[in-house]
Amino acid sequence: MKIGIVGLPNVGKSTMFNAITNAGAECANYPFCTIEPNVGMCAVPDERLDNLTKMYEPEKTTHAVVEFVDIAGLVKGASKGEGLGNQFLSHIREVDSICEVVRCFEDSNIVHVDGKIEPLRDIETINLELILADIETVSKRIEKAKKMLKADKKYAFEVEVFEKVKKVLEEGKTARTIDFTEEEFEVVKDAYLLTIKPILYIANISEEQITSVDTDKFVNEVREHAKTENAKVIPLCVKIEEELSSLEGEDKKEMLEALGLEESGLDKVIKASYDLLGLMSFLTAGKPEVRAWTIKKGTKAPDAAGKIHSDIQRGFIRAEIVSYDDLMREGSMNAVKEKGLLRSEGKDYVMQDGDIVLFRFNV
Numbered sequence: 001m002k003i004g005i006v007g008l009p010n011v012g013k014s015t016m017f018n019a020i021t022n023a024g025a026e027c028a029n030y031p032f033c034t035i036e037p038n039v040g041m042c043a044v045p046d047e048r049l050d051n052l053t054k055m056y057e058p059e060k061t062t063h064a065v066v067e068f069v070d071i072a073g074l075v076k077g078a079s080k081g082e083g084l085g086n087q088f089l090s091h092i093r094e095v096d097s098i099c100e101v102v103r104c105f106e107d108s109n110i111v112h113v114d115g116k117i118e119p120l121r122d123i124e125t126i127n128l129e130l131i132l133a134d135i136e137t138v139s140k141r142i143e144k145a146k147k148m149l150k151a152d153k154k155y156a157f158e159v160e161v162f163e164k165v166k167k168v169l170e171e172g173k174t175a176r177t178i179d180f181t182e183e184e185f186e187v188v189k190d191a192y193l194l195t196i197k198p199i200l201y202i203a204n205i206s207e208e209q210i211t212s213v214d215t216d217k218f219v220n221e222v223r224e225h226a227k228t229e230n231a232k233v234i235p236l237c238v239k240i241e242e243e244l245s246s247l248e249g250e251d252k253k254e255m256l257e258a259l260g261l262e263e264s265g266l267d268k269v270i271k272a273s274y275d276l277l278g279l280m281s282f283l284t285a286g287k288p289e290v291r292a293w294t295i296k297k298g299t300k301a302p303d304a305a306g307k308i309h310s311d312i313q314r315g316f317i318r319a320e321i322v323s324y325d326d327l328m329r330e331g332s333m334n335a336v337k338e339k340g341l342l343r344s345e346g347k348d349y350v351m352q353d354g355d356i357v358l359f360r361f362n363v
Contacts, residue, residue: 004095012238017070104218105206236265280353315363
């Protein structure tokens with residue numbers, strides 16, 4: 001699962017990527033510093049793992065991870081190959097969701113590719129290029145489906161669905177604003193539309209804006225736009241987050257307290273990105289290892305077992321499950337068992353986020 005970090009040149013995109021992944025992507029004050037995408041893996045912060053580690057004192061603790069891709073900055077005309085447009089579009093087509101960094105701070109020392117700070121214009125610039133690329137894709141699908149329609153009437157529905165998508169795109173709206181039925185989504189999902197990908201907006205603010213972020217004009221503009229796409233917005237100061245990412249333990253805690261923050265903005269971004277992909281974690285806990293396992297929301301117990309090993313899925317008998325909250329409240333697995341809170345679930349059980357599981361199997 002990949003999350004593409006996108007944005008116009010010089011909005012703080014690569015700086016945020018560096019802070020998230022500590023991968024050391026090149027950062028400079030000029031357009032197209034990022035040409036080939038930088039890729040980095042990132043652990044998903046999870047205090048449940050931290051608490052289970054204290055309880056079990058395992059030999060190792062393994063967090064869930066997400067993959068971030070820092071994609072070259074986009075400019076007007078990308079859909080027609082301007083700037084690094086063709087590369088941008090091909091790279092964004094390969095990711096599962098989008099994390100868009102929007103510049104909401106003034107700084108005369110950092111050039112803006114369009115001259116001045118206008119978050120909505122920046123969002124519209126990127127959306128327009130992706131919409132234009134999608135219109136081209138959808139037009140080709142309609143043309144192809146109409147040709148197939150002569151031989152098979154089933155393609156009438158495909159034409160209908162893509163005509164519906166094209167109409168929305170031509171109104172300047174993204175495909176993610178469409179409320180698809182299950183049948184319609186089955187038709188469009190293999191078109192790999194750019195504007196159907198789920199999106200998270202990062203409002204990049206200055207240190208001075210932190211205390212007034214709830215009333216900040218630029219941030220609220222981004223929030224209002226995000227509502228039209230059912231998207232989340234996370235305001236953060238990328239510059240401060242880069243400093244925080246270099247600190248650990250008490251030093252990081254002290255800086256967070258000084259800023260009046262409970263957790264870093266990047267932790268929020270990583271968690272929200274994980275959720276954006278429709279992912280969640282079930283947990284295993286014991287002396288050898290405490291671990292978070294990544295699954296799609298809605299996954300049933302045998303398929304979750306297969307994440308650990310295919311033999312466990314093949315020989316699945318049952319899943320012995322306790323909720324994380326129950327275990328923390330009771331203080332030990334023995335206490336959980338004594339109170340009858342350890343459940344035995346079968347093949348049709350849908351896994352819940354934070355389930356602590358022991359799979360029983362026989363092969």
